[in-house]
Amino acid sequence: MKFLFDIFPVVLFFVMFKWGEGNGETAQALAQQYLSGLVGGNAAITASQAPIMLATAVAIIATAAQIAFLLLRRKKIDSMLWVSLAIITLFGGATIYFHNETFIKWKPTVLYWCFGAALLVSQTLFRKNLVRLMMEKQISLPDSVWQRLGVTWGLFFLAMGVLNLYVAFNYATATWVNFKLFGFTGLMFAFIIAQSLVLSKYMKDSR
The missing domain is CATH 1.10.132 (Topoisomerase I; Chain A, domain 4)
Known part of the structure; x- marks a missing residue:
């Protein structure tokens, strides 16, 4: 169970990316609706960029949700999970902001x-x-x-x-x-x- 918990953000990243690839127009509209305000210069999100940007946003949210879940259950949070949250937020945030x-x-x-x-x-x-x-x-x-x-x-x-x-x-x-x-x-x-x-x-x- 711990292994599944650990790779939860990776699995969601994969699923969202694959969904975005198969639903280009919908993914682009979704990314434009929820992520456009986070993109530098308010640049438009293209259909080719939407899958990776949506997957990145989901991975950030999933990692934060892991920590929130453990905090609510008063469980010990491994330092590696905090490091993972910091890195995914930094690099994921840069991916969305620079749409790169x-x-x-x-x-x-x-x-x-x-x-x-x-x-x-x-x-x-x-x-x-x-x-x-x-x-x-x-x-x-x-x-x-x-x-x-x-x-x-x-x-x-x-x-x-x-x-x-x-x-x-x-x-x-x-x-x-x-x-x-x-x-x-x-x-x-x-x-x-x-x-x-x-x-x-x-x-x-x-x-």
Whole structure:
């Protein structure tokens, strides 16, 4: 359930973009009605711009709604969710204001690089392993393994950021939107499974 909650904005972004692609005139009218006031110079929103702009607006609202939901339930809000809200608001807002999809295409890279940098910098400079802090209640590992795990996750997020830029600026926007949901989700699952297989022997040893 937490995984579905985490990717909720990404799923809505995908759904809205696909709907906008298939309903060009309606999407343009909707974007013009609700987003025109947020566009710099009150420029008209074209039919080709409408899908990505509507999807971006929905993603911003969905991320804010996640935090509001957790606040209402008095649940702890992960710092990563606050970072995600700040980044989607900044880059998504720039996409709408400048009616330029380049900004929202950079958003996943900036987010992944923030995660990767946080993991590597905290472990290297402050001797604080964030992966260990999140997982040590579920599994007991040697210090050397925790260190490798932290570095591996950090490098994985940095690589994901690079991959996003490659897909975003070498393929059509529709292809990037597809990859944003299915490609990155699949890679994340594959990476987690690979890590679980590596850690399985330590889990057995700890029993």
